[in-house]
Amino acid sequence: MVDRRDFLKSLAALGGLGLSGAWGRAVAEALAADALPALRGDLTVYLGRGEGGLYKRIVEAIRERSPELALEIRRGSSSGLANTLVAEARHGGARADLFWSIDASSLGHVADEGLARPVPARLHEPLPEAFRLEAFVPISGRVRSIAYNPGRVRAEALPERIMELPDTDLKVGWAPSYGACQSFLTAMRLLEGEAATREWLRAIREQSRAYAGELGAVMAAAQGEVDLALANHYYTLRLKQGQPDIPLELAFTRGDAGALINTAGAALLSDSAVAADFVRYLHSREVQRFLAEQAYEIPLVEGVEPPAGAPAIARLEPPELDLTRLGDLQPTLALMREAGVL
Amino acid sequence: MSRGLPLVYGLSALGAAAVLLPLGVLLALGLGSDVALGGQVPAIALNTLLLTGLTVAGAILLGVPLALLTAYTDLPGRGLWTALLAAPLAVPSYLGAFAYFAATGAGGELSALTGLPVPNVDGLAGAAWVMTLYTYPFVFLATRAGLRNLDATALDAARTLGMPLPTALVRVVLPRVRNSVAAGALLVALYTLSDFGTPAIMRLDTFTRAIFVEYNAFGLERAALLSLGLLGLVAVVLLLEWLVGTTREQPGRTPRLHLGRTGRAAALVGVALVLLATLGMPLGVFTLGVLREGSGGLDPLLLLRSVSASGLAAAAAVLLALPVAYTATRGRVGRLLERVTYVGFGVPGIVLGTALVVVGLTLDFLYQSLALLVLGYVVRFLSLAVGNIRAPLERAEQGLVGAARSLGAAPGEAFRRVTLPLILPGLLAAGALVFLEVMRELPATLLLRPTGFETLATHLWQVYEAGAFGRAALPALLLVVVSGAAVALMLRREQGAAER
Numbered sequence: 001m002v003d004r005r006d007f008l009k010s011l012a013a014l015g016g017l018g019l020s021g022a023w024g025r026a027v028a029e030a031l032a033a034d035a036l037p038a039l040r041g042d043l044t045v046y047l048g049r050g051e052g053g054l055y056k057r058i059v060e061a062i063r064e065r066s067p068e069l070a071l072e073i074r075r076g077s078s079s080g081l082a083n084t085l086v087a088e089a090r091h092g093g094a095r096a097d098l099f100w101s102i103d104a105s106s107l108g109h110v111a112d113e114g115l116a117r118p119v120p121a122r123l124h125e126p127l128p129e130a131f132r133l134e135a136f137v138p139i140s141g142r143v144r145s146i147a148y149n150p151g152r153v154r155a156e157a158l159p160e161r162i163m164e165l166p167d168t169d170l171k172v173g174w175a176p177s178y179g180a181c182q183s184f185l186t187a188m189r190l191l192e193g194e195a196a197t198r199e200w201l202r203a204i205r206e207q208s209r210a211y212a213g214e215l216g217a218v219m220a221a222a223q224g225e226v227d228l229a230l231a232n233h234y235y236t237l238r239l240k241q242g243q244p245d246i247p248l249e250l251a252f253t254r255g256d257a258g259a260l261i262n263t264a265g266a267a268l269l270s271d272s273a274v275a276a277d278f279v280r281y282l283h284s285r286e287v288q289r290f291l292a293e294q295a296y297e298i299p300l301v302e303g304v305e306p307p308a309g310a311p312a313i314a315r316l317e318p319p320e321l322d323l324t325r326l327g328d329l330q331p332t333l334a335l336m337r338e339a340g341v342l
Numbered sequence: 343m344s345r346g347l348p349l350v351y352g353l354s355a356l357g358a359a360a361v362l363l364p365l366g367v368l369l370a371l372g373l374g375s376d377v378a379l380g381g382q383v384p385a386i387a388l389n390t391l392l393l394t395g396l397t398v399a400g401a402i403l404l405g406v407p408l409a410l411l412t413a414y415t416d417l418p419g420r421g422l423w424t425a426l427l428a429a430p431l432a433v434p435s436y437l438g439a440f441a442y443f444a445a446t447g448a449g450g451e452l453s454a455l456t457g458l459p460v461p462n463v464d465g466l467a468g469a470a471w472v473m474t475l476y477t478y479p480f481v482f483l484a485t486r487a488g489l490r491n492l493d494a495t496a497l498d499a500a501r502t503l504g505m506p507l508p509t510a511l512v513r514v515v516l517p518r519v520r521n522s523v524a525a526g527a528l529l530v531a532l533y534t535l536s537d538f539g540t541p542a543i544m545r546l547d548t549f550t551r552a553i554f555v556e557y558n559a560f561g562l563e564r565a566a567l568l569s570l571g572l573l574g575l576v577a578v579v580l581l582l583e584w585l586v587g588t589t590r591e592q593p594g595r596t597p598r599l600h601l602g603r604t605g606r607a608a609a610l611v612g613v614a615l616v617l618l619a620t621l622g623m624p625l626g627v628f629t630l631g632v633l634r635e636g637s638g639g640l641d642p643l644l645l646l647r648s649v650s651a652s653g654l655a656a657a658a659a660v661l662l663a664l665p666v667a668y669t670a671t672r673g674r675v676g677r678l679l680e681r682v683t684y685v686g687f688g689v690p691g692i693v694l695g696t697a698l699v700v701v702g703l704t705l706d707f708l709y710q711s712l713a714l715l716v717l718g719y720v721v722r723f724l725s726l727a728v729g730n731i732r733a734p735l736e737r738a739e740q741g742l743v744g745a746a747r748s749l750g751a752a753p754g755e756a757f758r759r760v761t762l763p764l765i766l767p768g769l770l771a772a773g774a775l776v777f778l779e780v781m782r783e784l785p786a787t788l789l790l791r792p793t794g795f796e797t798l799a800t801h802l803w804q805v806y807e808a809g810a811f812g813r814a815a816l817p818a819l820l821l822v823v824v825s826g827a828a829v830a831l832m833l834r835r836e837q838g839a840a841e842r
Contacts, residue, residue: 075804091703327560330560
């Protein structure tokens with residue numbers, strides 16, 4: 001565990017680590033936080049989730065560096081805050097400058113409601129082409145994965161395409177009422193169409209066990225209750241950190257919703273320049289490295305290594321999809337209800 | 343009729359209106375939409391009803407004997423056991439449920455620890471088990487308060503006439519506290535109807551789970567519509583409790599029962615088992631987390647904020663509950679106003695919070711203020727206070743108050759010198775209940791609190807969501823200890839009040 005003081009020190013230090021070109025050459029390299037100006041003025045950030053206080057430590061480090069910044073942080077569930085932002089806008093009570101959230105669907109929903117300002121070009125610079133979006137700025141990646149129990153299923157027996165999962169007789173653990181799973185199914189609906197998704201859902205229903213959350217599903221795979229779990233990648237890494245011998249491995253499908261790279265990101269809600277500068281801190285090398293090492297999230301900027309045990313990003317084959325569209329959840333829920341999985 | 347009465351009715355109506363306010367928002371949202379609910383509703387309603395019925399039965403079976411034990415017997419350390427037995431009310435049920443989820447089943451912590459096969463705790467049975475463990479204190483506390491107000495004479499007479507103790511307890515004592523038991527059971531039922539965490543983790547499809555799914559998918563209209571369906575069940579439960587009726591009798595000397603050596607040992611083992619299942623289980627699972635991941639420290643401000651918000655809410659709820667409970671003893675209108683306050687406890691916190699966000703935004707000065715948060719708590723938990731105050735008030739108001747008035751006491755003086763001392767234990771119990779519930783409340787807290795206002799419950803949620811159980815252990819332990827201490831404090835005052 002890196003404690004807070006170490007982290008502050010690393011944020012203060014001029015980082016000079018070698019750069020490995022995981023994201024391709026066209027991308028500007030991550031800035032060291034020291035190269036960024038100290039922030040000043042008023043800033044209200046709504047923070048959806050926050051990974052057990054890890055994001056809070058980032059916020060504290062930025063506060064420490066910017067004594068003239070009056071920063072208010074409001075935390076809640078990502079969807080809860082998105083609902084709140086929409087209610088505030090409808091009743092004329094908008095007060096947030098920035099919505100920093102752990103999933104793209106809440107950011108997409110806020111954008112669909114017309115609350116997000118267009119992202120200025122300078123915030124696009126450190127990001128790979130695929131993540132230069134109009135409506136929000138991706139911060140870190142969260143990859144869909146198959147968390148399987150190697151004691152129950154061999155890696156070769158896993159399907160390469162998520163749509164082939166029903167052709168196997170593998171027992172699947174998943175969390176259909178969980179936001180991350182619904183984002184994944186929204187991606188499937190957009191990529192494969194409604195009919196194919198409905199068929200997939202109906203088939204999976206017969207070979208699956210539903211859990212409340214994806215952590216529960218991954219734990220069930222480790223306990224042998226199911227053969228594999230469909231979940232974001234970091235649950236497995238976090239469990240392995242606490243219990244290195246736990247029977248869990250990660251696998252990824254190719255070029256489809258099963259390998260979706262969902263992101264945590266930030267939507268600008270006001271014209272505040274401080275808000276945009278705050279986002280530049282989130283792209284700094286120190287913050288990106290901290291997110292990778294502590295939260296097991298995939299760094300999106302050049303020059304920062306992925307977390308230990310995470311996929312070598314270059315080997316991943318995510319589908320081509322505008323993440324903003326993940327906010328359109330209701331048609332996905334309708335399909336899930338039709339298929340009887342919700 | 344005194345001149346103060348219209349004022350009391352006015353205050354009582356204010357309490358009811360505060361509860362109805364968010365419901366109005368909900369109705370506008372749900373009925374204004376053109377969405378259909380689909381065929382899932384009957385199955386969801388059945389699951390919800392089954393879970394509620396089983397939990398109520400479990401809570402009575404657990405809560406009533408424990409109340410008898412701590413109210414009447416010479417069990418050593420009664421005060422401590424009472425406080426600890428009430429403390430599960432401060433454990434967020436999602437933490438309890440998750441502890442059982444992680445500990446049981448093939449490959450769970452228990453079977454890893456003992457090498458024995460441990461069955462999975464999940465589904466309807468699992469949800470009812472966990473809900474029982476974290477709601478029985480409602481029955482326990484209400485029944486205990488009722489028991490302490492009974493006069494020993496009837497029990498002594500029955501014993502003198504040769505009736506064995508167990509028979510005497512069942513036939514002479516318990517019927518006289520049946521409205522206390524029913525009041526506790528009502529709270530259990532409403533809590534069960536409105537809780538989200540436990541059915542979700544135990545994989546049981548209930549109204550709250552469906553509501554939560556819609557809320558998370560930005561389908562607020564559908565969530566509101568489902569909430570109205572849930573309110574139908576709440577109305578049924580309220581009606582059922584109304585049918586139990588009330589008993590009326592004078593307070594007097596508390597009976598005292600001697601357990602004997604074997605009885606004491608058996609009682610202590612029983613109490614220990616209950617505490618192990620309710621507090622030991624989650625604390626054990628989280629301690630394993632500490633060993634694996636480290637504890638990560640804790641900000642003392644979290645505790646301070648939790649305690650101050652809970653204290654404020656408890657005081658406000660008790661103050662507003664007094665007129666509501668008083669009018670409830672005076673006639674039909676009052677009873678109706680009282681019933682209305684219970685609706686707040688049957689609505690899931692997330693629904694209530696969402697509605698109050700709209701209320702706050704409409705009255706801009708309230709939005710994201712501590713006042714709105716406290717208002718939210720009062721709306722949600724007012725009935726907890728009302729339920730604990732009504733029964734003792736009923737007993738005090740007949741006879742003794744009339745006697746005081748006929749001896750020349752003004753209404754104010756009669757209240758201060760006769761009613762208040764008699765209902766003080768009830769007031770304290772009411773405050774304690776609201777305090778405990780606010781300590782663990784999460785969904786409405788997240789939505790309504792001032793920006794940056796982190797509490798123990800919100801902190802717990804964050805680390806839990808991140809799967810960092812090590813960091814959940816310390817705040818969870820603190821929550822239990824502080825809540826236990828608060829209950830112990832109030833029970834000490836209760837003892838003092840009873841002896842004065």
